[in-house]
Amino acid sequence: xxxxDPVIHAQARLRVVATLSALPDCDQVTFxxxxxxxGMTAGNLSVHLRRLEEAGYxxxxxxxxxRTPVTLxxxxxxxxxxxxxxxxxxxxxxxxxxxxxxS
Amino acid sequence: MIADDxxxxxxxxxxxxxxxxxxASAARQFEPDPRAYYWPxxxxxxxxFGLHFLYFSPGDAPLVDxxxxxxxxxxxxxxxxxxxxxxxxxxxxYGQVTGESARRGAWYGWSWGLGFLTLFVIAGRVSDSLPxxxxxxxxxxLAVGLTGILHMAGGAIWLDRRxxxxxxxxxxxxxLGVIAGPGWHALVVAVAGGGGMxxxxxxxxxxxxGRP
Numbered sequence: 142x143x144x145x146d147p148v149i150h151a152q153a154r155l156r157v158v159a160t161l162s163a164l165p166d167c168d169q170v171t172f173x174x175x176x177x178x179x180g181m182t183a184g185n186l187s188v189h190l191r192r193l194e195e196a197g198y199x200x201x202x203x204x205x206x207x208r209t210p211v212t213l214x215x216x217x218x219x220x221x222x223x224x225x226x227x228x229x230x231x232x233x234x235x236x237x238x239x240x241x242x243x244s
Numbered sequence: 245m246i247a248d249d250x251x252x253x254x255x256x257x258x259x260x261x262x263x264x265x266x267x268a269s270a271a272r273q274f275e276p277d278p279r280a281y282y283w284p285x286x287x288x289x290x291x292x293f294g295l296h297f298l299y300f301s302p303g304d305a306p307l308v309d310x311x312x313x314x315x316x317x318x319x320x321x322x323x324x325x326x327x328x329x330x331x332x333x334x335x336x337x338y339g340q341v342t343g344e345s346a347r348r349g350a351w352y353g354w355s356w357g358l359g360f361l362t363l364f365v366i367a368g369r370v371s372d373s374l375p376x377x378x379x380x381x382x383x384x385x386l387a388v389g390l391t392g393i394l395h396m397a398g399g400a401i402w403l404d405r406r407x408x409x410x411x412x413x414x415x416x417x418x419x420l421g422v423i424a425g426p427g428w429h430a431l432v433v434a435v436a437g438g439g440g441m442x443x444x445x446x447x448x449x450x451x452x453x454g455r456p
Contacts, residue, residue, distance in 0.1 A: 145252075150252045150253070150259075151250050151251065151252055152250075152251060152252070152253055152262065153250060155253065155259065155262055155263065155266075156262065156266045159262070159263045159266035159267050159270065160266055160267070160269075160270040161270075162267060162270075163266075163267050163270035163271045163274055164270075164274060164341065164343075165343070165344065165345045166344070167343045167344035167345075168341050168342065168343035168344060168345050168346070169341065169342050169343050170274075170340055170341050171340040171341075171342075173340070174340030174341070178269070178270060178273045213342060215343070228260075228263060231256045231259045231260050231263070232260065234256040235256045235257060235260060
């Protein structure tokens with residue numbers, strides 16, 4: 142399990158990244174909507190987003206819609222790549238395990 | 245401090261399951277229910293054009309007697325309701341997403357608006373010099389034709405095969421209806437056109453339900 146990306150290899154962040162990966166390439170989602178989809182608290186989601194942002198996987202843009210401040214979140218190209226690599230690594234780990242099924 | 249959700253998934257199988265479930269549920273959230281997109285329009289066509297056929301029937305007399313204002317009023321009320329319904333469903337799914345797809349959607353919306361404006365101007369300009377049965381045919385054939393083509397364009401924009409095929413279907417149905425003539429056109433559009441939309445919504449919904 143050592144090769145797995147530690148930033149993504151945590152349940153909450155994996156859910157965040159998987160959700161963002163479902164957005165079309167050049168789209169961003171607002172913070173409240175992402176929070177709603179994930180069912181996480183704002184504080185918790187912020188913590189994980191910061192971690193993902195530090196790794197360069199997620200871009201957080203603060204902007205305004207009229208007078209209301211809006212926070213927009215998207216997966217970066219690097220983040221998308223890291224998620225794909227993580228998914229492949231997981232699949233690779235599962236492939237041999239299927240052969241020698243243990244319980 | 246390590247929160248519960250900071251822990252890695254139990255094993256690779258759990259991780260993969262989590263990925264699949266999360267992606268599927270996110271996709272459902274980011275796309276509106278196909279029923280909300282197709283059914284209101286399908287029903288509006290089925291009922292609206294259906295009444296049209298029953299009142300402005302082929303031949304001389306209405307098949308079913310009703311107040312003369314009823315068919316057109318019903319059609320417009322139902323189309324307006326469908327537009328509102330679709331707009332609400334779209335806003336729920338796309339309202340909190342910005343970026344390229346939002347721009348795509350907005351430009352596509354403008355195409356509909358300007359397309360129908362063009363249609364109104366042209367049909368309005370020539371209507372006076374046509375017999376009344378042809379006026380009805382002109383308006384509905386132009387409107388249904390534009391709808392078919394814009395569905396095809398939408399299919400091309402989003403690479404949505406169902407939308408594209410529906411566009412082809414509507415276009416073919418419309419042309420056949422025009423060839424058949426006034427009255428028949430309304431019947432064909434109501435049954436085949438409206439039915440096609442209801443079917444597209446149902447197929448889209450089944451496809452969506454079938455995903456994990």
